[in-house]
Every structure is written in structure tokens, then in C-alpha cells.
Amino acid sequence: MRSIVCVKRVPETPTFEIVPPKDLRFREGTNFAMNAFDEFAVEEALQQKDKHGGEVVALSLGPPENEKILKDCLAMGATGAFRLWDPAFAGGDPFTTAYLLSLAIRKLGEFDLVFCGREAIDGQSSLVGPLLARALGATPITCLAKIREIDAAGRTIVLERQLEGGREIVRAKLPAVLCCIKDINHPRYPSLLGIRKAAKIEVPAWGAAELGAEPARCGAAGARLRVTEVAPPPSRVGGEMLQGDAEAVTDALVERIMGLKIL
Numbered sequence: 001m002r003s004i005v006c007v008k009r010v011p012e013t014p015t016f017e018i019v020p021p022k023d024l025r026f027r028e029g030t031n032f033a034m035n036a037f038d039e040f041a042v043e044e045a046l047q048q049k050d051k052h053g054g055e056v057v058a059l060s061l062g063p064p065e066n067e068k069i070l071k072d073c074l075a076m077g078a079t080g081a082f083r084l085w086d087p088a089f090a091g092g093d094p095f096t097t098a099y100l101l102s103l104a105i106r107k108l109g110e111f112d113l114v115f116c117g118r119e120a121i122d123g124q125s126s127l128v129g130p131l132l133a134r135a136l137g138a139t140p141i142t143c144l145a146k147i148r149e150i151d152a153a154g155r156t157i158v159l160e161r162q163l164e165g166g167r168e169i170v171r172a173k174l175p176a177v178l179c180c181i182k183d184i185n186h187p188r189y190p191s192l193l194g195i196r197k198a199a200k201i202e203v204p205a206w207g208a209a210e211l212g213a214e215p216a217r218c219g220a221a222g223a224r225l226r227v228t229e230v231a232p233p234p235s236r237v238g239g240e241m242l243q244g245d246a247e248a249v250t251d252a253l254v255e256r257i258m259g260l261k262i263l
Helices: 036-052 064-076 094-108 128-136 192-200 246-259
Strands: 002-006 009-011 016-019 023-026 032-034 055-061 080-084 113-117 139-151 156-163 166-173 176-180
Touching: 002 036, 002 094, 009 064, 032 036, 032 064, 036 055, 036 064, 036 113, 036 139, 036 176, 055 064, 055 094, 064 080, 064 192, 080 094, 094 128, 113 128, 128 139, 128 176, 139 166
Parallel strands: 002 055, 002 113, 055 080, 113 176, 139 176
Antiparallel strands: 009 032, 016 023, 139 156, 156 166
């Protein structure tokens, strides 16, 4: 079984500041790490490798600093890693990200599963996974909560999706792109030996030329989403404090609620 896992480097705690008139930037001293949802995706890919054999290849779109999270994947047990970056990729959006990841996956050859986190904690669009599935012609599965069974010969997978009111059991065709929720598993800690081995591995970087990317579909040139305005949320108006003993406050509260026709 061949699995691909897509990981993103994000701020550990979103610490943005607004730069007039409509831009955002990270505050100085912001720490970056692997996106929290992606950690679960990596672990799930590794668990399936442990059960069914095969390989797990990690991909990340971003500058040289992204090599750190790719080596984290290798230290956890991934069998390969590739970084995608080119100055032409800057300023992209979920559409360009999915496009470039799809080119890298096709370059790697045949695959069975692609694992992604449900969303990135910075952009929170939840678009890359479904867009990637469309670009690859694979089955899109969102909110993955559990993999029940994989039939590699029959090219099917049985899984559970987390819904608001419960869980949905789905049988789908392979290949598939799976977007993992938190708590699907418990991500393992890299072993000391794994960390040492990963430190010695050189992570290849693929640019536009290696991927055969169309310039009009990369970075800012290919982005379909545009930020029209960035503004802080409106200030909260202070609430009203009711004074008096419990009975008086209760009567006043009931009167206000009835006056607002909430009940």
C-alpha cells in the first residue's frame, strides 16, 4: 500500500497583527510547527503502513523552513519526503496548493491513499483536501474518524465519518483522499534513533520546472481567492449588571427576557 501525507507548517498559536489597510503578518517571535490536524494524518498513514505494509511519503509546500516538519515525519516513520517550493509559488491559495500537490503526487506515481488534516489552523478553509481529490480524480472523504477496513485487492475502503449528530459508515473506492479529524488516533513520539536518522536525510525540493507546473496556475498568479478587507472584530458592548437580592434580580431578569420576547 502506498500512502501520501500532506503536511503544512503553521504558527503554533495564531499570532497575527493587522497591517493597514488590509493585510496580516505574523508578530515577531512567532514559533512555527506542523499543523495539529496534520499530525493525526501522519499517524493514521503510519498505522495503515504498519497493518498493510508499503510506504508513506510526506509532502509539504513551502520554503526551506518546511524541511523541519518533513524531517519530523521521517523521524516518526515515514519512508520518504519531498518539499515543494519555487518563488512562483508565493502568494497562493487552496486552489494553487491543491494543484501543486496533485502534480507532485502524480510525479511520485501510483498511490492508494492521500492523508490530509481536516483543516489548517491558520487558514481554516478545509478546501485543500477536497480540491486535491478532484485534481487527482480520487474519492474525497472529509471528517475521517476511523478506518475500519481496507481491501487493497478489491480497491475499496470502509470508514467512519464524524457528523454533528453521530457517525456515518461509508464504503468508498480507492484511491481516496482522506481528511482526518483530531482524536482519530494518538500521534506517536519520534524515537531518538528516528530523529538521528532523519537528521541525516537530505529532503529533495521540487520547483515549478520539476513539477511541470503552469505559471498561470501557481502562486499569486493562479490564486482565485482575494482578501478584500481585514479588520479587527467590533468591540463588545458591556453588559448590564442587575443589583439586589436573588428574588429581585430573578424578577428583573425574567421581565427583561419577556420584554425581548426570547421566550
